[in-house]
Amino acid sequence: MSERPTPKTYAVRTFGCQMNEHDSERIAGLLEADGLERVATAEDADVIVLNTCCIRENADNKLYGTLGHLKSLKEQRPDLEIVVGGCLAQKDRELIRERAPHVDVVLGTHNVHRAAELLHEARAHGPIVEILTETVAGDETAFPSALPTRRELDWAAWVTIQIGCDNSCAFCIVPAVRGPEISRPFGELIDEVERLAADGVTEVTLLGQNVNSYGRDLAAALRAGELPADQAAVLAGARWADDLTTGTARRRPLFADLLRAVAAVDGIHRVRFTSPHPKDLLPETIEAMAQAEAVCAHLHLPLQSGSDAVLAAMHRGYTAERYLERLVAARAAIDDLAVTTDIIVGFPGETDEDFARTLDVVAAAEYDSAYTFIYSPRPGTEAAELTDRFVDPAVVGERYERLRVAVERSALARHRARIGRVEEVVVEGPSKRDPDITTGRTAQNKLVHFRASTPLRAGTYATVEVTDARAHHLQGELREVTRPARHRTRIAVVAG
Ligand code: SAH
Numbered sequence: 001m002s003e004r005p006t007p008k009t010y011a012v013r014t015f016g017c018q019m020n021e022h023d024s025e026r027i028a029g030l031l032e033a034d035g036l037e038r039v040a041t042a043e044d045a046d047v048i049v050l051n052t053c054c055i056r057e058n059a060d061n062k063l064y065g066t067l068g069h070l071k072s073l074k075e076q077r078p079d080l081e082i083v084v085g086g087c088l089a090q091k092d093r094e095l096i097r098e099r100a101p102h103v104d105v106v107l108g109t110h111n112v113h114r115a116a117e118l119l120h121e122a123r124a125h126g127p128i129v130e131i132l133t134e135t136v137a138g139d140e141t142a143f144p145s146a147l148p149t150r151r152e153l154d155w156a157a158w159v160t161i162q163i164g165c166d167n168s169c170a171f172c173i174v175p176a177v178r179g180p181e182i183s184r185p186f187g188e189l190i191d192e193v194e195r196l197a198a199d200g201v202t203e204v205t206l207l208g209q210n211v212n213s214y215g216r217d218l219a220a221a222l223r224a225g226e227l228p229a230d231q232a233a234v235l236a237g238a239r240w241a242d243d244l245t246t247g248t249a250r251r252r253p254l255f256a257d258l259l260r261a262v263a264a265v266d267g268i269h270r271v272r273f274t275s276p277h278p279k280d281l282l283p284e285t286i287e288a289m290a291q292a293e294a295v296c297a298h299l300h301l302p303l304q305s306g307s308d309a310v311l312a313a314m315h316r317g318y319t320a321e322r323y324l325e326r327l328v329a330a331r332a333a334i335d336d337l338a339v340t341t342d343i344i345v346g347f348p349g350e351t352d353e354d355f356a357r358t359l360d361v362v363a364a365a366e367y368d369s370a371y372t373f374i375y376s377p378r379p380g381t382e383a384a385e386l387t388d389r390f391v392d393p394a395v396v397g398e399r400y401e402r403l404r405v406a407v408e409r410s411a412l413a414r415h416r417a418r419i420g421r422v423e424e425v426v427v428e429g430p431s432k433r434d435p436d437i438t439t440g441r442t443a444q445n446k447l448v449h450f451r452a453s454t455p456l457r458a459g460t461y462a463t464v465e466v467t468d469a470r471a472h473h474l475q476g477e478l479r480e481v482t483r484p485a486r487h488r489t490r491i492a493v494v495a496g
């Protein structure tokens with residue numbers, strides 16, 4: 001097959017979670033390193049990358065709908081190249097090209113770093129599907145942040161601390177498509193955050209499916225190998241490597257240690273993280289959040305269900321009581337803590353009584369916001385087999401609506417309680433709906449809309465007095481700029 005004309009532009013569309021978005025930044029970084037330039041609309045791009053998600057069924061449908069639309073675009077422009085990556089690609093593999101033969105490259109979650117090379121191969125030899133079964137621990141390409149990255153925001157960055165997941169929640173496809181849990185070496189993470197800070201980043205979000213189990217595998221690697229001191233220090237951080245040799249203390253860094261170390265990096269003013277699994281939320285993490293000033297007062301603690309029977313069937317590893325105990329401990333220790341959550345409605349076998357328990361926990365937890373989902377059977381997961389226990393969709397719809405109302409009531413109450421307070425925000429830019437309004441985000445992760453007489457650069461820290469509240473945002477008035485944005489204006493950013 002002859003080489004096609006060299007493409008000049010690309011666009012990436014992301015369908016999934018923050019981890020998926022971060023992978024997109026990395027794919028964009030690789031394509032830019034390969035000489036391509038980003039364009040805003042897919043229709044204008046020579047290469048279109050669809051980075052997919054398969055957490056719920058509608059995510060599947062979205063991809064195949066988009067591919068249908070791209071088919072006619074490719075008929076008009078046969079040189080257009082289409083790449084499908086991400087979790088749905090990992091799950092569906094060859095099926096993607098069977099359903100959409102106009103796709104040029106299919107790659108999975110373990111070979112994101114191959115995006116540019118695979119495009120070259122497809123250009124020279126025709127369409128290619130490359131899905132690997134797992135990421136090899138110790139492979140430096142395993143972590144999205146370890147490659148060229150085209151960050152979406154100049155002042156904020158995602159940092160993947162752990163890939164994969166070792167849990168087996170009965171509803172969840174993530175372990176199947178992201179593989180086993182692998183932690184990124186402690187020393188490497190701190191180096192990366194230092195580089196980001198030097199580049200003007202002031203806010204980092206640490207990413208992992210189960211951040212509180214960070215480091216378990218590092219400890220095993222340390223125990224297993226006779227590592228030279230410098231390698232041990234990269235893996236576990238100098239302090240824990242020393243402890244190992246002296247044999248005195250704990251043999252691995254905890255997530256809490258990572259939080260403190262990242263928060264201590266000069267220039268980092270906000271540290272966020274997602275998600276801590278409630279079963280592994282240690283007192284040390286709560287203490288680190290309470291003590292390290294830069295760690296934001298926001299805890300995203302996914303509940304999934306308030307019924308102990310449903311939680312057990314889901315294999316979540318906690319009861320409603322235990323969950324609430326941890327939440328109460330976090331609220332008691334951390335000043336002005338915002339708590340958000342994820343809840344699934346209609347897990348197989350969920351009764352009215354079970355659902356009533358979920359509403360009880362929602363009332364007790366006083367969430368600041370919640371992502372609510374209707375249970376979606378994912379082929380290959382344990383719960384998808386429980387077809388005789390599937391809940392009537394009409395019943396699920398009604399429960400979902402009741403839950404939505406309960407969550408909004410709670411969010412509005414929490415937000416109203418903030419009226420009159422002065423909050424620090426990081427400016428995100430003009431509001432999407434009204435360019436005269438500026439949008440910022442508080443440490444609690446709440447959006448605030450306010451008027452500024454002169455435009456404020458994204459990444460500026462300012463104080464705002466909260467004047468009004470809605471369920472999903474606050475309104476306010478600008479008080480003063482506390483810290484001007486210090487990052488450079490956009491040039492291609494390469495981290496790592
Ligand atoms: N690792 C995170 C969850 C990541 S998936 C954790 O354990 O907290 C994000 C959310 O999607 C989950 O918290 C869950 O609420 C929802 N979810 C996952 N699988 C689902 C399914 N099959 N149907 C409906 N919602 C689902």
Ligand code: SF4
Nearest residue numbers: 165167169172174209
């Ligand atoms: Fe899925 Fe459970 Fe792992 Fe979260 S902890 S990614 S819900 S299996």
Ligand code: F3S
Nearest residue numbers: 016017020053054087
């Ligand atoms: Fe994220 Fe969706 Fe994959 S939620 S981990 S992109 S299945």
